[in-house]
Amino acid sequence: MRRIFMLLAALIFLFGISGCGLRKQIIDDISLISATGFDAGEEGVIMGTITVPRFTKDQQTQTHVFKAESHTIQRNFVKIETQVQRPLAIGKIDVILFNEELASKGIKDIKDLFVRDPSVGSRVKMAVVEGSSNDVLTREYWDQDAGIYVSSMIEQGVDRGNLPDANIHIFTYALYSRGQDPYLPLLSVGEMVKANKVALFKEDRYVGKIPEHLVFAFKLLLGEVNGGEFSLREEEDYYAAIANVTVKRKIKMDRTQQQPKITIELNVESSLREFKGEDTKPKVVADLEKKFERTLTKQCEEIIKQLQELNVDPIGLGSFYRSKERNFNEKEWDAMYPDLEIKPKINVKIMEVGIRK
Amino acid sequence: MSSSVPDRLKVSPGLVFFLVTSIQVGVGILSFQTTIVEKAGYDSWMSIIIAGISVHIIIWLIYKMLMKEHKDVLDIHVTIFGKWLSKVFGVLFVFYFILLTISVLRIYIEVIQVWMFPEINLLVITTILAILIFYIVNGGFRVVVGICFLGFVIPLYLILTLLFPLEFAHYENLTPIFTHSIKEIMNASITMTFSYIGFSTLLFYYPFIKKPEKSHKYAHFGVAFTTFLYLAVAFVTFVFYDEEQIKTVIYPTLGIWKIMEMPFVERFEYIGISSWLLVILPNMTLSTWAASRAIKRLFGLKQRIALVLILVISIIGVLFLKGYHMIDIYAQVVTYIGFGIVYGYIPLLFIIYTIVLKVRKSK
Numbered sequence: 001m002r003r004i005f006m007l008l009a010a011l012i013f014l015f016g017i018s019g020c021g022l023r024k025q026i027i028d029d030i031s032l033i034s035a036t037g038f039d040a041g042e043e044g045v046i047m048g049t050i051t052v053p054r055f056t057k058d059q060q061t062q063t064h065v066f067k068a069e070s071h072t073i074q075r076n077f078v079k080i081e082t083q084v085q086r087p088l089a090i091g092k093i094d095v096i097l098f099n100e101e102l103a104s105k106g107i108k109d110i111k112d113l114f115v116r117d118p119s120v121g122s123r124v125k126m127a128v129v130e131g132s133s134n135d136v137l138t139r140e141y142w143d144q145d146a147g148i149y150v151s152s153m154i155e156q157g158v159d160r161g162n163l164p165d166a167n168i169h170i171f172t173y174a175l176y177s178r179g180q181d182p183y184l185p186l187l188s189v190g191e192m193v194k195a196n197k198v199a200l201f202k203e204d205r206y207v208g209k210i211p212e213h214l215v216f217a218f219k220l221l222l223g224e225v226n227g228g229e230f231s232l233r234e235e236e237d238y239y240a241a242i243a244n245v246t247v248k249r250k251i252k253m254d255r256t257q258q259q260p261k262i263t264i265e266l267n268v269e270s271s272l273r274e275f276k277g278e279d280t281k282p283k284v285v286a287d288l289e290k291k292f293e294r295t296l297t298k299q300c301e302e303i304i305k306q307l308q309e310l311n312v313d314p315i316g317l318g319s320f321y322r323s324k325e326r327n328f329n330e331k332e333w334d335a336m337y338p339d340l341e342i343k344p345k346i347n348v349k350i351m352e353v354g355i356r357k
Numbered sequence: 358m359s360s361s362v363p364d365r366l367k368v369s370p371g372l373v374f375f376l377v378t379s380i381q382v383g384v385g386i387l388s389f390q391t392t393i394v395e396k397a398g399y400d401s402w403m404s405i406i407i408a409g410i411s412v413h414i415i416i417w418l419i420y421k422m423l424m425k426e427h428k429d430v431l432d433i434h435v436t437i438f439g440k441w442l443s444k445v446f447g448v449l450f451v452f453y454f455i456l457l458t459i460s461v462l463r464i465y466i467e468v469i470q471v472w473m474f475p476e477i478n479l480l481v482i483t484t485i486l487a488i489l490i491f492y493i494v495n496g497g498f499r500v501v502v503g504i505c506f507l508g509f510v511i512p513l514y515l516i517l518t519l520l521f522p523l524e525f526a527h528y529e530n531l532t533p534i535f536t537h538s539i540k541e542i543m544n545a546s547i548t549m550t551f552s553y554i555g556f557s558t559l560l561f562y563y564p565f566i567k568k569p570e571k572s573h574k575y576a577h578f579g580v581a582f583t584t585f586l587y588l589a590v591a592f593v594t595f596v597f598y599d600e601e602q603i604k605t606v607i608y609p610t611l612g613i614w615k616i617m618e619m620p621f622v623e624r625f626e627y628i629g630i631s632s633w634l635l636v637i638l639p640n641m642t643l644s645t646w647a648a649s650r651a652i653k654r655l656f657g658l659k660q661r662i663a664l665v666l667i668l669v670i671s672i673i674g675v676l677f678l679k680g681y682h683m684i685d686i687y688a689q690v691v692t693y694i695g696f697g698i699v700y701g702y703i704p705l706l707f708i709i710y711t712i713v714l715k716v717r718k719s720k
Contacts (some may be wrong), residue, residue, distance in 0.1 A: 009488050023476055092623070118472045121624050122615040169525060169616060176602035316527075323529035327537065 015126055031064075032087040035135025035147025037097035038073070038110060045069050046102065048076035049134045052084070053145030060143045067134060069314045073113050091119035094151035096126045096168070097133035097187070103199065103206035108175065111204070122169040125154050128199040130188040139193065145167075150193065154185055157195045162216040162228045164198060175204055179318025188212075200312045208310045210303065213247055216335060218301035220266055221315050221344070222251025230272065240277070240288055242270035242350065251320050262317060262342045264300070270291075271352035280353040292348040300344035308338045317342070361563045368502045370572030376659040377556050377579030378506040379417075380641035382586060385552035387633075389587065390594045397545035399530055399595050400537040402588060404545035409584030411546070412553045415699055416580060423563045424705045425714060430560035431654050433706065437713050447655045450560075453694055454648035455667055457555065458676035460691040461640045462486060465633070466675065467684050472611065472630055483675045484714045486641075487668045493642045494649065495666055498565050501639075501646045508639040511633050516586075518625060519593045521617045526596040547696075552587060553580070554695040555640060557703065561647040607681075645671070654678040 031052040039047040047069040056064045068079035081088055096114060098107050114120045127150075129136050141149035157163035166184050174182035186197035186209050198210040198218055210218045216230045224247075231241040247268050254261040272280065272288075307313065311334065318337065322328040393401035422433065431451070434443035462483065470477055493504050559576065566572045593611045597616075606612050617625035645667050652663035678684050 009492075118626075121618065122612070123618055173525070173527070173599050173602055176605070177599040178601065319527070320529055323532040326533050 015225055025089065026255065029086055031084050031086045032092040033088060033090050033147070034093065034145055035095045035097065035137060035150060036093060037099075037129070037137050038102055039099040039132050039134055040102035040105065041069050044071060046071065046076065047134065048073060049137050050080060050088070051137050051145060051147035053148060061145045061148070062263075063137075063140075063146045063148070065138050073110055089119075090117060091121075093120060093124055094147060096124060097129050097150070098126070098206075099129050099131065099133050100199075100206060103128045103201075106204045107206075108204035111168065111171065114168060120168075122167065124165060124168045125151055125185075125297050126168055126171055127185045127187055127195070127325055129189065130197075135189055136187060137154060150187070153193070154187075154195045154349075157185065160227055161195075162219055162225075162230075164215075164219045164222050164317050166225060174314070174316075175201075177187065177316070177319055178328070179313065179320065179333065180316040181205075181312040181314050181320045183314040200307070200310060200314060202310065202312050207312060208306065210306070214299055214303055217296055218303055218314075220245075220247050220268065220296065220346075221249075221264060221300055221303060223247055223266070225268075230270075230292075230296075231274070232288075232295055239274075240272065240292075241274040242292065242348075243273040245270040246248045251317065253321065253324060255324070259336055259340060260321060262340060264315070264342065264344045266300075266344065266346045268296075268346065268348045269320070269351050271349065272350050272354055275353075279357050281322075285353065289348045289350055292350075293346050296346045296348065297344055300346065303342065304342050308340070308342070311338050313337060340353075364567070366498060367565050367567040368499060369456050370569065371575055372506065373500050373507045373559075373566060373572040374575040374579045374582070375509045376502060376562065376639075376643065377559070378582050378586075379509045379636075380555040380558060380579070380643050381553050381583040383555065383637050383640040384461055384468070385699065386590060386636075387468065387608045387610045389549065389552045390591055391603060391606060392547040392548050392551075393591075394595075394600060394603050396548055397537045397541045399550070399600050400542055401541050401545040402595070403534075404549045405584060405587045405591055407546040408549035408553055409540070409580060409587075411550060411700070412556070412580050413577060414701060416556065416559070416576050418704060418707045419557075419559055420570075420576065420704075422710055423560070424570055424573075425710070427564070427569060429562075430706075431651065433710055437706075437709055443606050444655050447651055450557075450698075451648045451651045451655075453691075453698060454558070454644040454651070455670055455674075456647070456691045456694065457644045458490075458641050458667070459671050459678070460688050461637050461644075462671060463675045463678045463684055464688060465637050467681065468608070468611070468630060468633075471594065471681075472608075472626060479676060480672075483672050487672055487702055489638070490641050490645055491664060491668055493638070494646045497659060498562065498646060498650075501642050502718050504642050505639040508635045508637075512636050515629060515632060516589070518614060518617060518629065519589060521612045521625075522593055522597040525616065526593075527599075528596055530596055530600065531592075549587075549693040550696060550700070554692065554699050555644070556580075557645050557695070557698055560649040560703075561650055562643075589656060628704075 033050050034053050035051045037049040041047045047067065049065060049067050052064040052066070054064055056062060062166060066080045066083050068076045070076050077088065105330070111126070114124065136150060137146045139146060154163065158165045162181065163185050171184065172181045172182045181203070182201040184199045185195050186199040188194050188197055193349065194216065196212045198215055199206050200208045216228055219225050219228060225245050228245045229241060229243045230245060233239060245268060247266055250265040252263040252265060277284065318333050321333060393404055397404055423429070431447050433441070434446050438446065466479065467481055469482070493500055563569055590610060593613060594603065596611060597613055598606065603609055611626050612631065614626040614629045615624055619625065622628060645664065648667050649660050649663040652658050653660040678687055
């Protein structure tokens, strides 16, 4: 009895380790998609572009770019599948691009395709492109794969630069949230591709952008700056830049009146990076801090005005209001939001001045 | 047959902690958040506590009942219903445990199919797992307890994975509380109890515990730990997802793992799902053990033959369930039966048993 059982078990085990009838996916035999871009075509056609890195022997990377157009995304993939040498695999995708025209029509359906796929991670980056995403992905980036290059460009902009953090999870969260609207990095396309602006969304539709010189202040308002840089330029004789900026955000709400008054308190700590002027005496530094505060306040007010005009709330003030207000009503908040009194209150501290006096 | 068990087959009372928690935590923890949030939004953390308290009450009832004569539920059936009718009720339990095994097994394979290997051969993977279950249960109750212990200790490291998603936490999601009515919260509590059931196996393994009266507090510790675990997972899920977003997610716990990226593994859910086999193994082994033991006691069949019978039925059952919706409906039916047993049948049995014993004494 026992012997027969053991034999049977061994047989089935051997059968089992032979792979349960699974298809093998060896990394050299599949085309790993590194990035995909979507552009709006005529009459609702969506043009899809994918990049597939090929790693050659001399440590260089080639980009294979494939393109197809159709009314649905899945059909695009099917069309591209007929062009590729090896089967496509989407698990390692790093970045999804949309052009402005497509984004302004809404991107929820396309995004959901990636959210539904279990092999796609939650940290996949999304970005909007001025112009065409096909253009961004077909360019040459030295010996780098286009998809990986664009993805790391956005990543370092988020980690070290002034770009606010955005991935597919953050976007989806803000999309469903009752008191917040999504935002994404916006790539501008010129001689170089730059990740330097922010695209604002109402629901899943792209409605406006934050220009380059305001992106830092926008990130401050989100309260997530950790190591950004900001330069001060006024007509006066001071010219200075701060780096290693960290911010602590406090949102205060005065709910004594019918409409709440909101104060966004930003406590900024930084060190001086560049300074054209006299010695950095305490008095000069204090003066400089005031100047930074004034400029940043002006910029924040400008951003808030723009956000209220577009009636979008990427900062999540609605969500903050909801957490304090028992009878929160999304429609009421939406109607109220453009006329709210929202004040930034910025407090800049320059902690270090570098190693020169 | 009587329920007396020789001492060498018994386990120490402290192990009841693992027996209770490890069968409560199973596939439910992968998806319970969605079901309770649909009912009571982000107030449903209260439902987790309410459901936990109700389970404490039932555990207390079970111990009160079993400690009267130190018998298992089958003997109690005989005392109350007589020799023949008692068999009918015993068979109901057997059916329930088989259905439970199928449910757990199928949902786990469904997760593997959806998340890892869509092409996996259902028959092969089910058979392999069934052989594993046979191997464990064949070793006797002490081996089953060992698996419950390991199924608790080894996957314990998964608790640490709850820290990673906090990078994206929105703590303001948790306030204000009590935005839902008491009725909605109670409704969610009923849904939540589905994630606690399975501990009715206690009715069968009770005679296998050394000094069973001492194990009472460990059973309560077990339930308390399960409650804590569910609360922790729910807390992280609630701050990670938006209330509306979470309703669109089928497996929120696996979704949380998707955000973790490590240098040596692209995403964590592959490790998590693989580790999860150890979490669900106690569910399946303990319930098949209880079913086979019940068959042995009811019909005098050899336990090994009963076990083979149960596993063959389970494999066939698993093969019949196809597609997400069918599995979902099946799992719901099984949980409703479990709910009926835990909150309907057990209290009823307790009352009748108490009355019968009183009447007998007064005679």
